[in-house]
Amino acid sequence: MRFLQRFGPGLAISAAAIALSTPGPAIADEATNGKDATYYISLGDSLTTGYQPNVDKDTDLAYTDQLYAQLKQRTPGLKHIRLGCTAETTESLIKGGKCDYPHAKSQLDAALQALAQHRGKVAYVTLSVGANDILLNCVGPAGTLDGACLNSRSQTMAKNIAQIAGALREAGTKNTQFVGSTYYNPFLATWLLGAAGQQAAKESAPLVGAANTGITQVYKSTGFKVADLAGAFSSDDFTTQVNVPGAGEVPANVAKICQLTWACTKKDPHPNADGHKLIAGAFAAQLADNDVPGASPSPTPTPDDSATPEPGTSTGSGSDTGSDTGANQPSTNGDLAETGASSSTPVLAGAGLAVVAAGSAAVYVARRRRTTNES
Numbered sequence: 511m512r513f514l515q516r517f518g519p520g521l522a523i524s525a526a527a528i529a530l531s532t533p534g535p536a537i538a539d540e541a542t543n544g545k546d547a548t549y550y551i552s553l554g555d556s557l558t559t560g561y562q563p564n565v566d567k568d569t570d571l572a573y574t575d576q577l578y579a580q581l582k583q584r585t586p587g588l589k590h591i592r593l594g595c596t597a598e599t600t601e602s603l604i605k606g607g608k609c610d611y612p613h614a615k616s617q618l619d620a621a622l623q624a625l626a627q628h629r630g631k632v633a634y635v636t637l638s639v640g641a642n643d644i645l646l647n648c649v650g651p652a653g654t655l656d657g658a659c660l661n662s663r664s665q666t667m668a669k670n671i672a673q674i675a676g677a678l679r680e681a682g683t684k685n686t687q688f689v690g691s692t693y694y695n696p697f698l699a700t701w702l703l704g705a706a707g708q709q710a711a712k713e714s715a716p717l718v719g720a721a722n723t724g725i726t727q728v729y730k731s732t733g734f735k736v737a738d739l740a741g742a743f744s745s746d747d748f749t750t751q752v753n754v755p756g757a758g759e760v761p762a763n764v765a766k767i768c769q770l771t772w773a774c775t776k777k778d779p780h781p782n783a784d785g786h787k788l789i790a791g792a793f794a795a796q797l798a799d800n801d802v803p804g805a806s807p808s809p810t811p812t813p814d815d816s817a818t819p820e821p822g823t824s825t826g827s828g829s830d831t832g833s834d835t836g837a838n839q840p841s842t843n844g845d846l847a848e849t850g851a852s853s854s855t856p857v858l859a860g861a862g863l864a865v866v867a868a869g870s871a872a873v874y875v876a877r878r879r880r881t882t883n884e885s
Contacts, residue, residue, distance in 0.1 A: 549628050551591045553603070554638035555622050557785075558594030558689075560786065568596055571792040573789035574780070576634065577614035580794050581634060588663055591624050593617050599642045600670035618674055625681040635678055636793055637690045637734075640725065643667045645779070654849045655697055664721045668728045675732035676827065689796045690729040690736055691789070692722040694743035694769060702757055703762040713762065735796040742792045743770065838868055 552558050552574035561574025595602075595609035595617050601606045606616035614620035625632055643666070648659035655769045671690070679688055697714035700707035722740050729736050740746070743766045750762035758773065768774035770785035781789060 526609055547587050547589055547628075548585055548631050548633045549589050549591055549624070550581055550634040550636075551621055551624055551632060551676075552578075552636050553617055554594045554636075555598040555642055556594070556596040556780065557638045557641070557789070558592075558636075559596045561596050561780050563772050563776050563780055564781070571783050571786050573638075573793065576787055577636065577792035577793050580790065585633060586775065590618040591621075593620055593624075594638075597642070599646070600667050600674065601639050601643075603639055603674060604670060618677060622677060622681050625678070625686075629738045630683050630685070632682060632686050634797060635682065635686060635688045636737075637675065637678070639674070640667050640671060641693055641779075643670075643719070655710075655717055657717050660717050660721060664724055667721075668724050671725060672728045672732060675729055676736050679733045680684055687797050688734045689793055689840075690725070691793070692725055692732045692736060692738055693718060694739045694767070694771075695745040695763070697762075697768060697772045698745065698764050698767045699771075699773035699777075701760060702768075702774060712748065715748070715763075719746060737789070737796050738790040739789060739792055742788050743767065 529797075535554055552837050554574075556568070558572055558574045560570060560575065561567070562569050562571060569679040572594070574590070574592060574594060578588070582588045591609075597608040597616060599608075603617045606619070609617065611617065611620040618762060621635070625635075637872045643663050644655075647663055648656045654735060675688070682688065692754075695714055695718045697718070698711045703710075719740070726736050726738075744750075746768075747762040752757045752762050752765035754765050754768055754791040755765075757774070760768075770788060771781050772778040
């Protein structure tokens with residue numbers, strides 16, 4: 511079961527070895543923002559930073575950047591405060607330790623400060639965190655998902671998410687929309703490894719499903735809406751059969767994992783460009799057009815499911831390498847963070863940091879690159 515071992519122990523070693531980033535001074539440009547500016551704050555782990563294993567760094571393919579582009583169509587003048595930190599867990603999001611933020615001890619603290627600074631003007635807040643809590647701790651030596659560990663970690667994770675979501679919700683206003691997400695199941699990719707892998711894939715489904723049920727309840731209890739990533743990825747559909755080039759007939763959920771993530775090619779759970787596009791659509795579907803200052807209705811783009819590409823490839827919602835033509839135009843907004851991961855050790859989280867505002871005016875720019883200004 512080398513596949514799941516790549517998700518587990520290797521991930522823990524990688525995350526532990528990564529150095530912390532150190533940001534520059536915070537920048538606030540209220541003069542250019544204007545009195546009518548509104549804000550989108552995104553929080554979470556490498557799912558929010560667009561980490562791509564083929565280039566071994568965060569990119570502008572992140573669902574947060576794609577979602578921002580959609581939201582800005584509804585709300586002209588919207589600014590994006592991009593707080594996501596590759597390597598974040600629910601605990602570190604609260605306490606800090608993975609990324610540094612100016613004048614804030616943690617990602618949560620930075621978000622609360624942004625909500626206070628722009629009180630009444632924050633239209634959207636999204637959160638994706640918790641996958642590292644599982645992947646760093648609950649993959650056993652044999653590469654299988656440990657149910658007992660998952661149950662224990664899920665309880666701690668739920669408590670932390672309740673604290674995070676509750677604090678954010680309290681800091682917002684009635685015009686702020688909050689959305690958190692469940693998790694898709696990257697362990698489904700083991701289906702391609704034969705009988706043992708297929709058994710592991712089947713056994714992982716109810717475990718991930720139970721964790722998602724608990725997380726959904728926590729989010730709803732704190733006033734968050736929920737983007738159902740498990741549903742978007744058809745994570746429980748073992749019945750429908752799909753022909754995947756290079757793999758043959760496989761269940762629909764396995765086909766989706768191969769189509770939308772790097773799990774079947776690089777043994778890496780991160781979404782590719784099409785995966786991020788689907789995730790952005792799942793979030794956008796939960797964000798109503800009404801009750802947002804300056805908002806106007808607009809259609810929600812969704813990925814084209816008509817084609818099923820070879821595992822790990824993209825059907826074309828942006829380049830898999832990430833570029834300056836992406837949704838958030840990172841080259842004009844302080845660039846993106848780089849992770850400290852090696853190409854041989856996949857991470858769901860690393861040590862980069864980008865706290866970036868969209869548009870010509872910076873809300874916050876806080877980051878230090880490990881190398882040069884190359885993006």
